[in-house]
Amino acid sequence: MPVLELREITKVFPGVVANDRVSLVLERGEIVALLGENGAGKSTLMNVVYGLLSSDGGQVLVDDKPVKIKSPRQAIDLGIGMVHQHFMLVEPLTVTENIVLGREPGRFGVIDFTTAHKKVQEIATRYGLKVDPDARIMDLSVGMQQRVEILKALYQGARVLILDEPTAVLTPQEAKELFSVVRSLVDEGLSVVFITHKLEEVMSVSDRIIVMRDGRVVGETKPSETDDVGLARMMVGRDVVLSVEKGPSECAAEVLEVTDLHVKDDRGLEAVRGVSFTVCGGEIVALAGVSGNGQSELIEAIVGLRRPVGGRLMLKGVDITHASARVSIEAGVSHIPEDRHRRGLVLEFDLAENLILGDHRMPPYATRGIMHPSAVTATAEKRIADYDIRTPSWHVLASNLSGGNQQKVVVAREIGRNPELLVAAQPTRGLDVGAIEFVHRQILKERESGKAVLLVSLELEEVLSLADRILVIYEGRIVREFTAGEADEETLGYFMTGGGGTKLEDEGRTEHAEMAEGDA
Ligand SMILES: Nc1ncnc2c1ncn2[C@@H]1O[C@H](COP(=O)(O)OP(=O)(O)OP(=O)(O)O)[C@@H](O)[C@H]1O
Numbered sequence: 001m002p003v004l005e006l007r008e009i010t011k012v013f014p015g016v017v018a019n020d021r022v023s024l025v026l027e028r029g030e031i032v033a034l035l036g037e038n039g040a041g042k043s044t045l046m047n048v049v050y051g052l053l054s055s056d057g058g059q060v061l062v063d064d065k066p067v068k069i070k071s072p073r074q075a076i077d078l079g080i081g082m083v084h085q086h087f088m089l090v091e092p093l094t095v096t097e098n099i100v101l102g103r104e105p106g107r108f109g110v111i112d113f114t115t116a117h118k119k120v121q122e123i124a125t126r127y128g129l130k131v132d133p134d135a136r137i138m139d140l141s142v143g144m145q146q147r148v149e150i151l152k153a154l155y156q157g158a159r160v161l162i163l164d165e166p167t168a169v170l171t172p173q174e175a176k177e178l179f180s181v182v183r184s185l186v187d188e189g190l191s192v193v194f195i196t197h198k199l200e201e202v203m204s205v206s207d208r209i210i211v212m213r214d215g216r217v218v219g220e221t222k223p224s225e226t227d228d229v230g231l232a233r234m235m236v237g238r239d240v241v242l243s244v245e246k247g248p249s250e251c252a253a254e255v256l257e258v259t260d261l262h263v264k265d266d267r268g269l270e271a272v273r274g275v276s277f278t279v280c281g282g283e284i285v286a287l288a289g290v291s292g293n294g295q296s297e298l299i300e301a302i303v304g305l306r307r308p309v310g311g312r313l314m315l316k317g318v319d320i321t322h323a324s325a326r327v328s329i330e331a332g333v334s335h336i337p338e339d340r341h342r343r344g345l346v347l348e349f350d351l352a353e354n355l356i357l358g359d360h361r362m363p364p365y366a367t368r369g370i371m372h373p374s375a376v377t378a379t380a381e382k383r384i385a386d387y388d389i390r391t392p393s394w395h396v397l398a399s400n401l402s403g404g405n406q407q408k409v410v411v412a413r414e415i416g417r418n419p420e421l422l423v424a425a426q427p428t429r430g431l432d433v434g435a436i437e438f439v440h441r442q443i444l445k446e447r448e449s450g451k452a453v454l455l456v457s458l459e460l461e462e463v464l465s466l467a468d469r470i471l472v473i474y475e476g477r478i479v480r481e482f483t484a485g486e487a488d489e490e491t492l493g494y495f496m497t498g499g500g501g502t503k504l505e506d507e508g509r510t511e512h513a514e515m516a517e518g519d520a
Pocket residue numbers: 013014016017018036037038039040041042043044045390391399400401402403404405430
């Protein structure tokens with residue numbers, strides 16, 4: 001008997017049939033991967049199941065009984081939990097407080113924290129979800145926050161757990177840990193639906209794979225019956241080239257010059273501790289590092305979002321060390337930020353506005369303070385077509401786009417601006433394989449036309465296939481440099497985690513570290 005069954009679920013948005021009579025079943029103790037292009041309807045379908053959206057047709061059955069799920073509350077009561085990509089935790093509160101919020105043990109409105117605390121710890125131990133119950137959410141890493149979300153769902157009694165792109169924001173190590181948690185959940189009889197664009201995850205973790213396209217289920221398979229090429233074809237409907245081809249790079253001229261840069265983080269601690277490097281025109285330089293080693297602060301300093309406390313930044317001979325974000329854009333710096341919701345988009349603006357954001361005061365979109373709406377919509381329409389942004393029109397609000405299509409908006413705008421320097425942080429986060437192939441080609445085109453590209457990615461595969469040079473950043477310093485072809489994932493991983501004696505504390509300096517510093 002299936003725990004969850006969907007029969008002919010239909011969901012229509014203005015101009016889009018997001019789900020077109022979708023049927024699927026989920027058995028007890030199995031992991032189903034839900035796969036499909038950006039905008040295929042995966043999140044919509046799961047939001048219907050979780051009661052966040054009401055369907056326009058079809059039926060949901062839990063344990064073979066038809067149910068009406070009109071709110072997440074009802075979904076939770078039926079044993080369905082969901083973890084979104086954008087977490088819904090209360091930052092200043094502790095782990096336990098977040099978990100028991102809305103469902104406290106104890107009567108008459110009194111929260112019995114001792115009991116709650118004990119139960120949280122029990123669940124955490126049982127499924128290997130190690131997390132400090134008294135830590136505040138804002139002090140936790142993204143991976144830890146995700147654990148709290150999972151713990152919360154389990155605490156509320158979830159038997160079906162839906163994970164919408166859980167690994168998009170995780171490091172490879174965190175993803176591994178998540179999968180071992182997921183395994184122990186299904187071993188105990190829970191069922192999991194997870195949405196992902198990473199084909200190797202699908203192959204290694206799922207029991208069954210369901211593929212959606214254009215709002216419909218177009219196929220079902222198993223890891224033993226397919227491979228990543230086959231999966232890509234099922235998703236996109238054509239063959240996808242999963243690797244990139246590129247010739248050797250030539251340094252035309254130095255575009256970005258970073259000299260002995262020091263940058264502090266939000267807490268006032270030095271996150272970037274004396275970094276020097278250059279990026280040439282016609283070159284892709286990648287920063288590889290475990291998140292939290294200073295790469296975010298370094299990038300923010302380069303694009304004018306954070307003031308360095310020491311050192312110098314030069315763009316084509318112009319000092320931009322203390323340039324604001326606006327001046328930095330005018331100087332020719334484009335930025336694909338790692339957090340598209342916070343920095344990349346204005347969600348309540350329409351697509352046309354988002355597609356030219358930052359340039360809206362400049363020609364051709366405005367001259368002497370007078371806006372030219374037709375220039376705006378012309379560019380918007382071109383970028384929508386070029387980047388295959390799935391939307392009925394440019395009138396749609398950015399918030400109504402699927403996650404991957406929001407990402408495409410940011411990439412289209414930042415590359416479309418024709419910058420001297422493109423700073424790309426996690427540029428393919430949340431994109432489907434077809435879109436990744438396209439964006440990789442665009443980044444290579446920038447390089448071919450003599451532009452400088454600084455890439456930051458947690459996907460080592462992406463780093464290795466695109467970069468001409470790779471700088472390994474560790475504890476705020478560049479500890480190693482490799483040219484293309486010199487390094488592999490294992491070597492990078494080793495130096496990224498402080499291997500090779502790259503612990504650079506003053507007293508503990510080793511030969512390796514000094515060599516590495518000399519290199520950089
Ligand atoms: N609130 C909304 N209003 C209008 N249209 C919407 C809304 N939410 C989703 N859509 C549209 O429904 C379609 C399916 O979107 P959905 O978010 O389900 O895609 P997805 O498969 O999750 O894609 P991705 O891989 O990019 O996350 C898209 O065309 C999207 O633009």
